[in-house]
Amino acid sequence: MVYLTRKAEFAASHYYHNPNFTAEENQRIFGKCNNSNGHGHNYTLEVTVKGEINPQSGFVVDLKELKEVLNREVLDAMDHRFLNKEVPEFFEKVPTTENLAVVVWQRLAPKLKAAQLHRVRVYETPDLFADFYGEA
């Protein structure tokens, strides 16, 4: 089994808010992240796939295909967007780094053919990242 990681960057804005909480609860739980005008990050995404090396091509996965899927399913939808208002998953879900990792996984997993998704890592800043391994 060989693991291969592709990195990508996107910039997006978001804010943390749960409509089921009161204004005070939202403020207490989410702090500055609750400002409804939003704020932004340069996100770095790492997508790790695993598989056996194809003896003919020497590839685990065709990197070009992985890049195309990543661009189409994730970057085109999220880069330079306000996540709460423009990415349907976040109309209901709070766009935390953890949820972003889950959503990226859910967008990629059904589209990848040869390789199996191993891990999605989303860096919100260089000092904070979330990992999702597809676990229930």
Added chain:
Amino acid sequence: MKAHLTRRYRFSASHRLHNQEMSAEENRAAYGKCNNPYGHGHNYFLEVTVSGQLDDSTGMVCNLADLDGFVKAEILEKFDLQNLNTMQEFADFVPTTENLCVALYQILQRGFIKAHLEKIRIEETMMNSFEYAGGGEIRH
């Protein structure tokens, strides 16, 4: 959904690698310039990884403010700008980064109850890093 969250912190400290039970020659052989008598310092980076089910209402493994608050009070304020050799944690242990990993892991394991502690990782310099998960295997 189970996710992992990693937060990175930094602190600076000095240390000297020296074992009282070894001779001067043995210490020099084992620790090289890290055994220089007056010690030296590093800018350490600490990564704390916690895991757990995502809370549906917050989308979080745990509130980052709780993790930051704990690490600040129990680790950064105690270790930053200190000489590790003078600290209680290293009364009986050489302050290698391996032992520092174990000491900081134990502080988190004992005191941080808001999420499952998965592992910690410490960078001593840009060229080396150490990980500890309580003795278990680490998944990357």
